[in-house]
Amino acid sequence: MVIRPHLQQLVERIRMRAPLRAAFVYPCDRDSLQLALSGSFAGYLAPVLVGPETRLRELANMAGLDISRLELVDTADDPRTAGIRAAELARDGRVAALVRGSLSNEDLLAPVAAPESGLRTDRRLSHATFLDLPGRAAGLLLADAHLNITPNLAAKRDILLNTIDLALALGFAAPAVALLAATDVESPAFPSTRDAIALKLMAARGQFRGAIVDGPMTPDSALSGAAARANGATSEIAGRADVLIAPSMEAATMVLRTLTALTGGLAAGLVLGARVPVVAPARTDPMEVRMASCVLASVVVSAAAAQAEQDARRTASPALTEAAAHVAA
Numbered sequence: 001m002v003i004r005p006h007l008q009q010l011v012e013r014i015r016m017r018a019p020l021r022a023a024f025v026y027p028c029d030r031d032s033l034q035l036a037l038s039g040s041f042a043g044y045l046a047p048v049l050v051g052p053e054t055r056l057r058e059l060a061n062m063a064g065l066d067i068s069r070l071e072l073v074d075t076a077d078d079p080r081t082a083g084i085r086a087a088e089l090a091r092d093g094r095v096a097a098l099v100r101g102s103l104s105n106e107d108l109l110a111p112v113a114a115p116e117s118g119l120r121t122d123r124r125l126s127h128a129t130f131l132d133l134p135g136r137a138a139g140l141l142l143a144d145a146h147l148n149i150t151p152n153l154a155a156k157r158d159i160l161l162n163t164i165d166l167a168l169a170l171g172f173a174a175p176a177v178a179l180l181a182a183t184d185v186e187s188p189a190f191p192s193t194r195d196a197i198a199l200k201l202m203a204a205r206g207q208f209r210g211a212i213v214d215g216p217m218t219p220d221s222a223l224s225g226a227a228a229r230a231n232g233a234t235s236e237i238a239g240r241a242d243v244l245i246a247p248s249m250e251a252a253t254m255v256l257r258t259l260t261a262l263t264g265g266l267a268a269g270l271v272l273g274a275r276v277p278v279v280a281p282a283r284t285d286p287m288e289v290r291m292a293s294c295v296l297a298s299v300v301v302s303a304a305a306a307q308a309e310q311d312a313r314r315t316a317s318p319a320l321t322e323a324a325a326h327v328a329a
Contacts, residue, residue, distance in 0.1 A: 004266050006132040006139035007292050010170065010299050011044070019046040020097055020298040022279070023073075023089050025108055026051045026082035027101035030063045035099070035290045037065060042291075044298050048095055050086045052077035079103035080111070087111040090276045091118035097297040099279040105147075112274050123158040124148070125273040127280070128166050129256055130296055133265035140223075140259075141167055141175075141243045145252035146280070147271065153195050157207075160199060160245055162272035164211045167243050169303035170296075176237035177208070178222035179215025180246050180255070184233045192216065192247030199245075212237055219244065219255055268292035270300065277301065 014020075024036050024047050033056070039045025049056055049067065053074040060067045073089065075082045083103060089095045090112075100108045112119050127146035130139055143163040148155055160177065167175035179196035186193045196215035203213035214235040220227035225239030246252035260267050268289050271278035277297040281290045 002264070002266075004132045004292070006136075007130075007266060007268075007295065010295050013171075014044050014295065014298045014302055017044075017298070017302050019044055020294070020301055021046045021048060021095045022097040022099050022294065022297065023048045023050045023086040023095040024099045025086040025101050026075075026079045026103040027099075028052070028055060028059060029102040030059070030065070031287070031290070032099075032101040033060055033063065033065050033067060035287065035294070036070060037067065038287065038291060039294055040070065045294055047071070047099075048073060048089065050089065051075055051082045051101065079107040083107045083109075083111045087114075087117045087119055095276070096301045097277050097279065097294075099294065099297075100281060105280055108280060109271065109278070112278065119274045119276060121273060121275060123161060123273045124155055125271055125278075126155075126159040126162045127269055127271050128163045129252075129267050129269040130166075130170070130292070131256075131259060131265055131267050132292075133259060133263045135263065138172075138242065139170065140241075141170075141172075142252060142256055142259075143243075143245055145246070145249060145256045146269065147249070149249045151248070153198055156195055156199060156245065156247075157202065158273065160208060160213070163243055163245065164208055166270065166272055166296075166300065168210055169300045172242050175211045175242040176240055177211050177213045177243040177245060178217045178219075178235075178237060178241035179213065180219055180222065180244055180251065181216035182218065184217055184221055184231055184235075186216065190216075192251075195247065211243070214238075215245075217241075266292060268296055270296050 027033055027049055036047035040047055047070050049070055049072045075085045086098055126144045128141050128143040143159050179199055181192040181196050182190045193216040214237050221231050221233040221238050222241040228238035271280050277300045279293045279297050
């Protein structure tokens with residue numbers, strides 16, 4: 001078995017937490033049902049199957065899977081209907097994450113992004129990939145290889161904000177964010193370099209709190225100190241980036257596939273920007289990747305809950321102090 005040390009650290013973080021209540025949306029395929037059962041057996045998922053009950057039970061029986069102990073919310077045998085119902089469950093707080101089954105991204109994400117869903121935020125949806133690469137001292141995040149094809153500057157700002165939030169939730173302290181481009185300096189030939197400079201100026205104004213943001217930067221300069229020196233890169237984060245923000249989906253996909261092909265590393269991911277994390281595995285993703293993506297979702301929800309508890313204590317402290325002073329008087 002391949003050892004994934006950075007993923008294992010995340011698993012250890014959620015091991016003692018309550019299982020994540022996650023809606024498996026239209027899980028009308030064997031892999032989705034197997035993922036729900038595996039996550040439940042491992043103790044980090046409390047799956048809620050959302051889809052046509054009769055079909056799901058027939059499929060499980062044919063696949064030799066026992067789903068009798070899993071919660072099931074019956075819907076019509078229609079992917080969009082299941083997507084809408086799952087979004088309602090998330091809106092009402094009955095589930096804390098969504099997991100895609102055998103439906104399209106459109107059928108899953110359109111109900112999430114709808115104005116009336118209650119799940120929208122002021123940011124656009126984006127995707128980030130967590131990479132556990134052999135030889136690296138820590139995990140690596142890359143955005144956006146799945147959702148935003150040619151993002152403009154406003155979209156890149158949202159992608160950056162979403163990915164920084166994920167990095168902080170995963171435990172990166174002051175994550176170093178590299179804005180990738182084809183060159184380390186501004187070039188009229190590459191509009192992405194201008195976007196990188198604009199994002200860097202936003203960072204200087206404090207718009208990306210909690211992170212160190214720099215660019216434009218080539219992938220080799222971002223990941224290798226020796227390459228950065230050879231390229232003449234002067235950034236303080238050159239060679240030690242925690243987060244890579246690609247200029248386009250095409251560029252992100254090429255970086256992602258190159259890194260995983262060369263290293264045999266693990267790549268798992270989440271859709272971000274909604275009020276709940278969304279796991280949207282590709283149909284070809286192996287079970288290891290699907291389970292790792294659910295671990296990411298659990299860590300994100302756990303971190304949000306911990307932050308909410310901390311904020312509640314901070315809010316309550318002045319009132320408690322005032323009450324104590326009143327009693328003492």
